[in-house]
Amino acid sequence: MTSRPRQVVILGGGHAGVRCAQELARRRRPSDHLEVVLVSRENAEVWHGLMPQILSGVLQPQHVLVPLREFLPGVRVYTSDVELVDLKSQRVTLSRGDESRPIVLDYDDLVLALGSITDLSRFRGLQEHGLQTKTIGDFIYLRNHLIDMLETAAVEPDPEERRRLLTFVIAGAGFAGIEIASEANEFIRSSLRFYPSIDSREIRVIEVDILTRILPAFEQRLADRAMARMRRRGIDLRLGVGLSDATAGAVTLANGERIPTRSIIVTVGVGTNPLLTQLPVPIVRGRVKCDEFCRVDGWPNVYAVGDNAAVPSPSGDPYPAMLLVAFTEGRQVAANVLAAVRGQSPQPVHVRRFGEVALLSRGYGLAQVRGLKLHGWPAAVLARSLFLTYMPTWRRRVALLLHWWSSAIFRRDISQLRMGRSDAVVPMRFSAGEMIVREGDIASRFYVITSGEVEVVQQTDGAEHSLRRLGPGRHFGELALLHNSKRTASVRAVMDTTVLAIARQDFASLVGNMPELQDVVQQAPPSD
Structure with a gap:
């Protein structure tokens, strides 16, 4: 009679969870007697860093998705929602979202890689009227919305309503906010050739953030260059002031200024996954407290990685929620699980900071990599090269590269892709x-x-x-x-x-x- 394989269950199909599953599948030996299970709501890994390019049409939605089964051979994948995690019984309950029976999984090792959620409860009116930027569906809807605003404004006789339709407010000036504002601005202005009744001077793109500078991860000089370029391109940066209120027709800033608009694009409001708050685990600033091996305090066979993990760096502060950190934590947890199986000692997470890159448009980027500081097209080329190395298969790298080339040759279009449900x-x-x-x-x-x-x-x-x-x-x-x-x-x-x-x-x-x-x-x- 053979014993049950040791079961590693990974909750979450983001970058950290997927890297963990990939590393376990690649490095396990038959003698390890190990089964790897990945639970993900989606059947594909979503590359959020590429999603702003959907707005401008540089990429299509399928280019930021990589099917999990394409590069995770030997991993059992459940495309389900996590309903319940019982740490004491070492059991996870899943649901497919329909009236089918729940799926119950027993585990020996559990990896929490659920990621963060968007929580707009602190911002009055944003939950109801903010255009979110978390999922592929959000970006497709946002692109359709931008086109709708141009279509409506092109035939709107009321000057006040027309001004409201052509004003676009972006909340947040971090990586996502700056990239989305830049891509949206490029798309809107390049589309005006189809709308001769709209003057480019009527377009208002306004970026709002309570911080006094953009892109805090970059050194000041590079951030200043990006600010100067954005302003030359017509983006109005309102820094040092936050949002106070939002309605269906306007946004009010903390200084009392009221901006009439039909478009409030949200890149703020990162919240803790509600499933984590239900667990008997310590939470530090919205993330699960871990040791340097990514083990959750008090639960030696439970690990946390990615956005929902507070893993201490050598300085004692938690590592930031960044792409390379997620990659490193996922791979290190895989190595530590295998070390436990083989009777070896675990190793701490050590993140080698490669640097930061940002893509503001098709031909303009920022990069600070190992002492090298670039802006403009050299930084854009470097940023795209990095994304190509991140892609898990050569097929995906070639497809992404070919589409970047083709989008540089052919002009953007304003076709809408309606994907919403016909009826709720x-x-x-x-x-x-x-x-x-x-x-x-x-x-x-x-x-x-x-x-x-x-x-x-x-x-x-x-x-x-x-x-x-x-x-x-x-x-x-x-x-x-x-x-x-x-x-x-x-x-x-x-x-x-x-x-x-x-x-x-x-x-x-x-x-x-x-x-x-x-x-x-x-x-x-x-x-x-």
């Missing part, structure tokens, strides 16, 4: 006898019956008991969603039945903003 409310049909929700499953939808009839049943002492029947106009599935629990009953179609299904996040938004709706739902008899 989805109609569904179930045949007689078909189970709609199952007792004990993780809840993902709220249902309203439009035709037919369903029966609510519950298991008691191994026997099924009917609780009630529901017909058109009635609803079910709310209880587990409201209390963030598993389904307490099953619901089965008695006859052919149609329902309207609302996804968990949409239902949460509705009841969160409509207390009267929550009261109505809670007063109805429980049905799940």
Whole structure:
């Protein structure tokens, strides 16, 4: 009888988690008897540093995605959400986001690589009206929005509304903010040839940050060069002043200035992944406290890497949340897991700082690398070369290089790529006898019956008991969603039945903003 392989479960498909999985798969030996599992909501590694180039059309969305299975042979990949982590039982519960049964994984070693989230709760109005820049979908939506503003302004007769449509505010002057502002500005201004009714002097791109300088990671002289270029290109830098309030038609700065706009682009508000706050682990400034080996304090078989890890550097301060740090931590955790398997001592994380690069446009970049300080096209070439070395396969490197070349030859276009859902409310049909929700499953939808009839049943002492029947106009599935629990009953179609299904996040938004709706739902008899 063979023993179960030692199971390493990595939660998160970002750069740190993927590097850890890749290194484990590459360096493990048959004698290690090791199984590597990666849990990621997406089936691809997303290269966030390239995403601003989607705005200007320099890159297409598929060029910033690398499928995990393309370069992680031998790694078991789950494209699921993490619902629960039980450190004491060494168990992780996953959900696919539908009404299927949860997936339970036991682990011997756990790697927390969940990354950060966007938290705009500190900024009044940004949650409702800010255009976020976290995901591929965010950037596609943002590019479509920029085109929408030009299309609408081109035929808008009201001068005040036209000025509002052609004013674009970017919150944040770090790497993401500066790159997004620069790419958006280039795209908007280069697109004006299609809109002869819009004068370039009408375009206002305004960058706002409470800091008094941009790109704090760069030395002052390089940052000043970037500031001077951005201003020459028409970007208005408002530094030393933060955002106070945002509405559907304006943003108010901390100094009281009100800027009418329909576009508030957000690159601020980094928050702790809520899953981490539920764990019995120490949190330091939003990140999990670790030792120099990336082990979580108090849990020797649990590691944390990347944005959600506070790993001490030789100076005693945590390493910053940067790309090369994530790479190094992921690889070092893989080495330390293998060392534990082989009875060897772990080694501390040691990050060799290569330097910083930033791409502000197709032909302009900044770079400070090992004492070398560059700006302009030499820095842009160096930055692109670095991204090519980061790509995990030669196929991806060649594809990226060819597209950079082609985008330099062909002019940008203003085609929109609509990718949103047609409806937040989805109609569904179930045949007689078909189970709609199952007792004990993780809840993902709220249902309203439009035709037919369903029966609510519950298991008691191994026997099924009917609780009630529901017909058109009635609803079910709310209880587990409201209390963030598993389904307490099953619901089965008695006859052919149609329902309207609302996804968990949409239902949460509705009841969160409509207390009267929550009261109505809670007063109805429980049905799940």
